[in-house]
Amino acid sequence: MTWLVTGGAGYIGAHVVRALAAAQLEPVVIDDLSTGRESFVPAAVPFVRASILDREALESALRSHRVEGVVHVAGFKYAGVSVQRPLHAYAQNVEGTRVLLEAMESADVSNIVFSSSAAVYGTPDVAVVTEEAPTRPASPYGESKLIGEWLLRDQGIATAGSRHPLRHTSLRYFNVVGSGDPAVWDTSPHNLFPLVFEALLSGRAPRINGDDYDTPDGTNVRDYVHVADIAAAHVVAARRLAAGDPIEPAYNLGSGDGLSVRQVMDAMARVTGIAFAPEIAPRRPGDPDRIVASGQRAARDLEWRMRHTVDEMVRSGWEARRSASP
Structure with a gap:
């Protein structure tokens, strides 16, 4: 089974790549190296240097490597900076996700684990946030991640009756x-x-x-969570999607x-x-x-701890x- 990791040359993505490889899920990396480093990609892992805004490159990678699913880590991840650069945050996180989903549909790839964020909750009015808490982002970054989740939801609904219905989950976390x-x-x-x-x-x-x-x-x-624990949860989510097991639309890794x-x-x-x-x-x-x-929900389904x-x-x-x- 081959999985494409967008942003796989970045800090989190590179750990996801290693976790996938250890689980024998054969990762492939696509990254434009705007913040990632090619040296973070293991030598044995295929690497495509391209932007997630480049549909042709995405579709080519999906088809040529016979990809079964995508772990979508690529994006603009700085909440504070997004206040000054909202259009950049939306271009990378919203348009990038839309282009990726379009390429996946064209290439008949129907599984995606989305690297979301606890920033979708904004400033919660409860002591501990569950997945049922209202989503009220306090920054363009948080808004762009929430819209990314909506894109997955809507594409899942739109493709439900098709030959390759989209199966997806979003993992929400904060400081890795x-x-x-x-x-x-x-x-x-x-x-x-x-x-x-x-x-x-x-x-x-x-x-x-x-x-x-x-x-x-x-x-x-x-929440401060170790990057290796985050990567492990991505792998379990990928396995559940590939196996057709029940999976929730969103999980907090908290x-x-x-x-x-x-x-x-x-x-x-x-x-x-x-x-x-x-x-x-x-x-x-x-x-x-x-x-x-x-x-708790992730502990139940994704072996999170x-x-x-x-x-x-x-x-x-x-x-x-x-x-x-x-």
Whole structure:
């Protein structure tokens, strides 16, 4: 069974590729390398350098590799930046998903695991978010991910009576951290872990963006989930789709309790052995106070669980970053 991973040269996508290969699902990668790195793609994995906006390249990859399903990880993933660049977020995340679904329909590929986001919930009014919570995105990024889910839903309805009805599921998660392979690390210029690592490596104080949120210590609270656990859930979802097993339209890959940014900073100091006092900066636009999701539905169907402590998350990410070239 061959699975196409869009964005498979990126941090999350590269871990999904490794997990698929370990499960003998034969990954193929398509990535335009706008943020990914070709070095993150294992040498034995076929790689197509192209944008998900390029339907011809997508359809060619789907047909030539006899793809059974797609894990759609590619996209613009920065909530704060999407407030300044909404059209870019919509082009990559909405139009990119539409073009991909069009190519899949043409190539008779009917299974897709969509990398969505807990950002679809915006600022929830419940302590722990379940999949039944209202979706009220607080940023263009969150909106674009929700529209992506709608596209899957509507295409599933439209193709229900066809020879190849679309089977799909969307995995919603927030901060993905750590590393499952020292050759792959988070290269994002916006995510908390790499921002702290780069600051520590250069001798600067890491920054906390806002300490006046409505949370116990004033810093925002998120689910922090290990990238290897996220990748494993994608593989189980792919297997269920391919087998024709029942599957829900959406799953939260959440911790159930979350961590504050300050708690993460404390773990950073413990693991790295570098004492520091974080610099307090203004909030980032579009950042809600708290998003913590329940992972109970995913635990039931996708073998989801939190296999790593916060210190293990930090340690794996720190070791991978330190093993990288400067």
